[in-house]
Amino acid sequence: MDHQKWWQVKSLFVSLMFLSSLVKGSKSYEDHESLENFLCKQVNKEIVKPRTGVFYNISLPSNYTGIKVRVVRLRAASFFVRGVSFSLFNIPPHVVPQPNRKRMTILYENLGNWSSHYYNVPNYKMLTPVFGFTAYTSSESAFLDDNEKMNFIIEGNPIKIRFSHVGLHAKNDTPICVKFSDDGSVEFKNMTKPYVCEAYSTGHYTLVVPSHKEKSENQRFNKGLVLGFVIGFVGLVVLVLVLVALVKAADRKRIRKFERNSEGGEPFDTFWIGETKLPLASMIRTQPVLENDDFAHY
Known part of the structure; x- marks a missing residue:
């Protein structure tokens, strides 16, 4: 949704809330x-x-x-x-x-x-x-x-x-x-x-x-709202950190498994990109074999 459409939706919402308060x-x-x-x-x-x-x-x-x-x-x-x-x-x-x-x-x-x-x-x-x-x-x-x-x-x-x-x-x-x-x-x-x-x-x-009671209730509501926002924000940050840690752990586990599988076959060298370790296959070219000269005369 672009900025103009978002502003139109927001303006409509505010207008509806205002009309609702008037009706109430x-x-x-x-x-x-x-x-x-x-x-x-x-x-x-x-x-x-x-x-x-x-x-x-x-x-x-x-x-x-x-x-x-x-x-x-x-x-x-x-x-x-x-x-x-x-x-x-x-x-x-x-x-x-x-x-x-x-x-x-x-x-x-x-x-x-x-x-x-x-x-x-x-x-x-x-x-x-x-x-x-x-x-x-x-x-x-x-x-x-x-x-x-x-x-x-x-x-x-x-x-x-x-x-x-x-x-x-x-x-x-x-x-x-x-x-x-x-x-x-x-x-x-x-x-x-x-x-x-x-x-x-x-x-x-x-x-x-x-109405002092109503005033104190509003103050308690505002404090509860702020506290809830802080707790929610901290919880969100913790959740993001946990997800990042899980992703990194999964990547490391996948690399280790790939390395173990490679040990049974041709060994590979390894190299690093950032914090990720990747296998590096050595490039060996097959030597050419010359044809028999007698076969060429037929």
Whole structure:
């Protein structure tokens, strides 16, 4: 393979690896988008005649065990005046939902042990499950309109997310608030109070700390890779030396056998080419014999 073809193959390989990393990085968000669509359909299927201001638990199939979902329908005017609190979310008054609709539905999610399947933060460890809340428009015909999400305009205090049951972490590591946006981006923000994060929009949230374990594992992997390369290189050198020694031994054995066979016949002189000893046959020309003169006269 010439240099140009090799370069083309190498470039193609690098491109495929890059595209593979992009697909892998975006897969979790595509998966969560599919989950969100499924949850919306499940809400409308299960809640036929919803009452305003009532929280409903949504039952999910067994293959989603560990995920918890609750929904509530509110009047937009009442939501602006009073706000709403549920579990770890506290949405204060004077939050304006957009677009302007008479009713709205808020869907709360606790992804539980599925959190790392749908979301991840490279080089960080999640201390809590991923919690999310999403607002949708609502009407008499549709409890939850999954075709129209709502945004929040905060005119007063921010939304507060109070995390409880935080997992163990190193004492020197202060947890960091993380928001996962709909477009897959990750936003970091410091806590305002211990285990309290402030939010200015809907989305999915969790607490993280630097993953020292992952870092040490990467270091061990790199050391193991270097050690393996060194051992492999030394082994290759030893193998080459052994092969060379075997070839030389085979050559010497063949020469000795040839010399022993020659001892039973006409002896040969020998000569050397480099380190190889070869037989040398003496050149003896047969003496010519003169014809009988009498035979020439017939």
